[in-house]
Amino acid sequence: MSFFRNQFANVVEWEEFRDDMIFWKWSNREIKKGSKLMIRSGQDAIFVNNGKIEGIFENEGSYNIDSEIIPFLSTLKGFKFGFNSGMRVEVLFVNTKEFTVKWGTQNPVLIPTPQLPGGMPIRANGTFNFKVDDYVTLIDKVAGMKDSYLVEDVKIRITSVLDQLLMKWISREGKDMFNLQANASDISKGIQEDLDMQVMDNGMTITGFHVMSFNYPQEIQDMITKTASHEMIGNLQKYQQVTMTDGIASGNVKGGGAASDMASMMMGMNIANEMMKNLNPNQNPPAEPQPEPAAPAPSGDHKKPNFCPNCGVKNEGANFCPNCGQKL
Structure with a gap:
């Protein structure tokens, strides 16, 4: 036995x-x-x-x-x-562990925007987390028909609806299309809630969803970078200064070493002045000294004598002698 x-x-x-x-x-x-x-x-x-x-x-x-x-x-x-x-x-x-899955849009998601009639083509990538939390539902909806279930099966289901959810939450409440990273947290939170509803009927729950980055087409990204540099510089004059500096550094400004040195010195002085103005916006520049007005020239060509020719008394600049009344 x-x-x-x-x-x-x-x-x-x-x-x-x-x-x-x-x-x-x-x-x-x-x-x-x-x-x-x-x-x-x-x-x-x-x-x-x-x-x-x-x-x-x-x-x-x-x-x-x-x-x-x-x-x-x-x-x-x-x-x-x-x-x-x-x-x-x-x-x-x-x-029973929590799974972490990387995701990324396979094709650009066209987000409606007034600036581009065809929509803004945006790619995104990040991660999401999930785990099994309801065994009864898992057995009823999945395990009753399958002998095994892989993370890839869940990923396929998630990514099949991700484009629509990205479009929904990026477009919601007028998100800034050119600065989506600033709203990544709100967008991720909204998508997580919607995804949780998608997998709940399989006995699982989404425990986290994160957007790591948004990617624009190269021409859009170049425009964003250029706009940001203009805002950083503040005005056209400074932009020209920076452009000339880049030209000198790259060798595009010609004219020999003396010309380059002179241009560099002038730009350095201008940039220093602008920096001082920005540091002290309320301070008035010192007043330049004014020349003293010249004494008015005496009228006529007649020069008065120092002594009266009649009585010899010293003259103090008067037109008549104070002693004898002689016209001087």
Whole structure:
């Protein structure tokens, strides 16, 4: 009898484990008396009979099925192993970890915008996270028809609706088409909520969704970069200064070393003056010293004598002598 018991003994375990496998079904075999259940870290084992969950076992370890598992099964508690007979039941092994998946738009998403009649073509990429959270729904909607389920299966379902969700949440509330990264958090949050509704009917939940970057066509990106540089510079004069500086640095400004040095010196002085104005916008420039007005020239060509020719008294610049009244 012992010989036959050992011959029928088997191990119920996840035989085809992969990191990207969400669940795997042990089925179409009988569980014999003396069989063991092997649960590894990050796995749950679910006993299913006729599509109904009999018991869920979450703690890792090795268990004797006839003595440690069957007594906890809902409708199979009274099952008795007979000689040369076993219990036919399915065991679903579920990966309990949170999966992280990279995503990216395969084609540009055309976002409606008044500036471009055909729409703004935008690509995006990032990651999303999900995990199994409802075993009953998972078995009813997925495991009842499949022997295994991969992360790639979920990714295909997610990416099939992602373009529409990106269009919805980018266009919502008039997002700035040229600065979408500033709104990435709000866009990601809205998409996560919608995606969660998509996978909920499969017994899973989206635990995170992130947009890492938005990518524009090269000509649009060049325009954004040029506009940003103009705003940074502030006005046309400064833009011309920067353009000339770039020209000198690249060797496009010709005319010899002296011309280049003179242009560099002039630009340096102008840029320094502009920087001082920006640092002290309320400070008035010092007033330049004004020359003193010249003394008015005396009228006529007649020069007054220093002494009166009549009486010899010293003259103080008067037209008549103060002593004798002689006209000077």
